[in-house]
Amino acid sequence: MTEAKTRRAPEARADEPARLILLDAADNVLIAVRAVAPGDLLVIDGAALAAPENVPAGHKLARTDLRAGEKVLKYGAPIGAATRAVARGAHVHTHNLRSDYIATHSREEDAT
Amino acid sequence: MKGYLRQDGRKGIRNVIVVAYLVECAHHVARAIVTRSDDLDVHLIGFPGCFPNKYAARMMEALCAHPNVGGALLVSLGCESFNRSALARAVEASGRPVETLVIQESGGTVASVAAGVEAVRRLKRAAAAEPAEMSLDELVVGTICGGSDATSGITANPAVGRCFDMLIANGAACIFEETGELLGCERIMAERAATPELGEEIRRAVEKAERYYRALGFSSFAPGNAEGGLTTIEEKSMGAYAKSGASPISGLIKPGDRPPGGGLYLLDVVPDGEPRFGFPNIADNAEIVELIACGAHLTLFTTGRGSVVGSAISPVVKICANPDTYRKLAGDMDVNAGRILEGGASLDAVGEEIFELVKATASGRRTVSEALGHQEFILTYKRFEPIGPACLPRAAAG
Incomplete structure (x- = not known):
C-alpha cells in the first residue's frame, strides 16, 4: 500500500527485540516504532514470541489475544471493537478493528 | 515580544494588508493585485459565494479587523450579495485604513489591478506603525x-x-x-x-x-x-x-x-x-x-x-x-x-x-x-x- 510498509529501518536487527510502545497500562495494543517483519523477535510483557506478520511502523499490534467484539484500548481509551479474533503480536488495523462511531472509508469510495 | 497596538487594545504580531475579494468573480483581480504588490505582508483572502451568508460576513469582519491586519482593500465585482459597505464601515470603525474597489465601476481587469496596486501602497503607508511591547x-x-x-x-x-x-x-x-x-x-x-x-x-x-x-x-x-x-x-x-x-x-x-x-x-x-x-x-x-x-x-x-x-x-x-x-x-x-x-x-x-x-x-x-x-x-x-x-x-x- 505505501512505501513505509515494506521499508526496514537500517538499524533494525533480527536478534534484538522490536521497539514497541505501550501508551497506557490499560491498553491491549502496542505501537511498533519501526516496521516489524514476520519472524522478528517480539517481547510482550516479558514473554518472547516470533512476529506472526508484517506490522508497518507506527501501526498497532495485539498485546493480548483479542476476542471478536472485544474493545480495543489505546491511550487507555476505547478506539473501537475487534471484528474477529486477533492473536497476540498480530497487526491490528482496518481488517480486524471497527469504529464504534462512524465507519472508516477508503480512497475508492466517494461522497456521491 | 513586540506587537502592533490596535484601537481595540489588542496587539498584532504582524502588520498585514489584506486584499479581500467579495465574490469569486473578483478573485482574479484581487490575486493579481497581491501578486503585483510582491510583498510577504500583503495577503489574499476572500469569500467566493454570490449568495448572502451571515457567518461569512461575520468571518470577513473578524478577519479584516484581526490584530495582525493593519489595513484592508476590499475587491468587489459590483453585483454580488456581499454587503461591501457594511464590511468597509466595520473595518473603518476598528481604526484601520480601508479602501473599496468595485471592478464594474473601475474600468475592468487592467484598470482595477492598477488601481488596486496603488491602493495597497497607500494602505501600507497608512498602516505603518512602530511595534510596542507585548506580553x-x-x-x-x-x-x-x-x-x-x-x-x-x-x-x-x-x-x-x-x-x-x-x-x-x-x-x-x-x-x-x-x-x-x-x-x-x-x-x-x-x-x-x-x-x-x-x-x-x-x-x-x-x-x-x-x-x-x-x-x-x-x-x-x-x-x-x-x-x-x-x-x-x-x-x-x-x-x-x-x-x-x-x-x-x-x-x-x-x-x-x-x-x-x-x-x-x-x-x-x-x-x-x-x-x-x-x-x-x-x-x-x-x-x-x-x-x-x-x-x-x-x-x-x-x-x-x-x-x-x-x-x-x-x-x-x-x-x-x-x-x-x-x-x-x-x-x-x-x-x-x-x-x-x-x-x-x-x-x-x-x-x-x-x-x-x-x-x-x-x-x-x-x-x-x-x-x-x-x-x-x-x-x-x-x-x-x-x-x-x-x-x-x-x-x-x-
Whole structure:
C-alpha cells in the first residue's frame, strides 16, 4: 500500500527485540516504532514470541489475544471493537478493528 | 515580544494588508493585485459565494479587523450579495485604513489591478506603525493537526499539549478545535471543563458533530490516516486530543468568538442545525481560518504524513510528528518532533522548543511556511447559533 510498509529501518536487527510502545497500562495494543517483519523477535510483557506478520511502523499490534467484539484500548481509551479474533503480536488495523462511531472509508469510495 | 497596538487594545504580531475579494468573480483581480504588490505582508483572502451568508460576513469582519491586519482593500465585482459597505464601515470603525474597489465601476481587469496596486501602497503607508511591547498574556494561539498518522498522537500532539500548558500558565489564550475529530473524547473532555454546565455543552457539541458527520456518511478521516496506522476516528481523535494539554477547559467558542481571557478553549467548528452546506470543513485551512477569526495570532500545526500549508493573516508553525516524513520534507517544517521516537529528545524538551518558537514568531521571526510564501485561505458557507451562557462560565460570572 505505501512505501513505509515494506521499508526496514537500517538499524533494525533480527536478534534484538522490536521497539514497541505501550501508551497506557490499560491498553491491549502496542505501537511498533519501526516496521516489524514476520519472524522478528517480539517481547510482550516479558514473554518472547516470533512476529506472526508484517506490522508497518507506527501501526498497532495485539498485546493480548483479542476476542471478536472485544474493545480495543489505546491511550487507555476505547478506539473501537475487534471484528474477529486477533492473536497476540498480530497487526491490528482496518481488517480486524471497527469504529464504534462512524465507519472508516477508503480512497475508492466517494461522497456521491 | 513586540506587537502592533490596535484601537481595540489588542496587539498584532504582524502588520498585514489584506486584499479581500467579495465574490469569486473578483478573485482574479484581487490575486493579481497581491501578486503585483510582491510583498510577504500583503495577503489574499476572500469569500467566493454570490449568495448572502451571515457567518461569512461575520468571518470577513473578524478577519479584516484581526490584530495582525493593519489595513484592508476590499475587491468587489459590483453585483454580488456581499454587503461591501457594511464590511468597509466595520473595518473603518476598528481604526484601520480601508479602501473599496468595485471592478464594474473601475474600468475592468487592467484598470482595477492598477488601481488596486496603488491602493495597497497607500494602505501600507497608512498602516505603518512602530511595534510596542507585548506580553504572553496578550497572545492567542490556535492548534490544528493535518495529515495525521500514528506518530502524531505520540510525538507532535502531546508536545504541543506541553507548550499549551506553558502558554496558559503565562496567561495566554489557547484554542483547540474540530469536535468531529474528538469523537470518543467527549467524556474525558467534559471532566476537564471549568464547570459541569460547560462539560454538558462540550458533550452536546461532540454529539452534534457525530450526527453531522453521520448524515454526510464520512468521518473526518482521510485514507492517508489509515495508511499511517490509524484505524478508527476515535483513535485519531485520542491522538488529536493530546494537543490540548492538561489545563482545565475554560470555554467553548464558535468561529468568530474571541476568548474573553487566558486559558484553554475548545472551538466548535461544526455548523448548527440540519446539514445544509456540505462538510463542516472541506480541508485543514478552513479550520485555520476559523482559529484566526477567533483572534489566533499564530497556529501550531502538527503533521505526521506531511502537510506543507501556511495561512493568510497569521503565521503557521509546522511541527512534524514522523521522523521519516521529516527527512523527506525538512524544508517545510519548523520543528522535528519525530526525534522523540528516535530517542533524540523528550516530549518536555520538544514542548519547550515549540514554546520558544512561539515567542520568536510572535517577535517577528518568519516561520518556514511564511517565508516560503504559503498563504492558503478557504472560507465557505456555514450557519451557527450564538453560544449559550454556560459556554464561557468565567465571562458570565464577571
